[in-house]
Amino acid sequence: MAEFSQVLRGRRMVRNYRPDPVPDEVLERVIKVVHRAPSAGFSQGHRLVVVTDPAKRAELAAVAEPWYLEKGFPPWISQAPVQLVLGIREASYHERYTEADKLESGAEEIPWPVPFWWFDSGALFALLQLAAANEGLASGFYSPAFPDELAALSAVAQLPDDVALAGVITVGYPADDPGVPVAKLAKRRRPLDDLVSWLR
Numbered sequence: 001m002a003e004f005s006q007v008l009r010g011r012r013m014v015r016n017y018r019p020d021p022v023p024d025e026v027l028e029r030v031i032k033v034v035h036r037a038p039s040a041g042f043s044q045g046h047r048l049v050v051v052t053d054p055a056k057r058a059e060l061a062a063v064a065e066p067w068y069l070e071k072g073f074p075p076w077i078s079q080a081p082v083q084l085v086l087g088i089r090e091a092s093y094h095e096r097y098t099e100a101d102k103l104e105s106g107a108e109e110i111p112w113p114v115p116f117w118w119f120d121s122g123a124l125f126a127l128l129q130l131a132a133a134n135e136g137l138a139s140g141f142y143s144p145a146f147p148d149e150l151a152a153l154s155a156v157a158q159l160p161d162d163v164a165l166a167g168v169i170t171v172g173y174p175a176d177d178p179g180v181p182v183a184k185l186a187k188r189r190r191p192l193d194d195l196v197s198w199l200r
Contacts, residue, residue: 011129014138015068015076017172021052022082022137030131030171031084037124040116041102045092046124049085049157057083059156060168063149064142077142080170084128085157088121088166121166128169138174143167 027050034048051057061078069075077083093116096102097109104110125141132139143166144150154165 010133012138013140014170014174015073015140016175017076017079017081017138017170018175019079019081020173022172026135026137027052027082027171030128030135030137033127033131034124037120037127039120040093041096043093043096043117043120045089045117046121047087047089047159047163048124049087049159051083051085051157052081056156057081060085060153063152063156064144064168067144068142076140077168077170079175080140080172082171084169084171085153085159086121086125086128086166086169087154087157087159087163088117089160089163090115090117091162093117117164118166125167125169132169132171136173137171140170141167142170 031048031050034046037046039045051060057080058078060083061075065075065077068077093112094109102110129139144153150165153168154163157165159165
């Protein structure tokens, strides 16, 4: 196991994978982080579909990859030996927040100024990326913007009707990545003071 600072430095979006399969025991360690992911009120609305079947992976890629190919990217979704379909069940949050200990004034569900189901799905995504990096794996992410493509991905992944697709995480061993060089990214990184303010 690597030090956390090393894992964090190794986390980035990758769009080039070796064809080597990911051993089951390694993959299981990665996906177990779903039990450690935060969820508002411990609603546990996360849903994850692990896709290693070559035919299903090809079906997922057939939905999303053409857009990338048209933009000049090499095929990468179809390359990844694992795809993690990240879903979220909003109803789990409403069910939890209508339980007696969560009812406001004893009668009303909170107004949800922030849709925490989406917030929590992003937190799980980050944990999955870090867990993959800790195992020496690379990961990427895609989620088409068009409703028909989202519906098609959900159908391939056999998501239930009450689970919304947040996106798909590609996982595998990294090949030489033709993406943006790390040094170039460092030059584009905004100063910390632009991103963080302190109230002391």
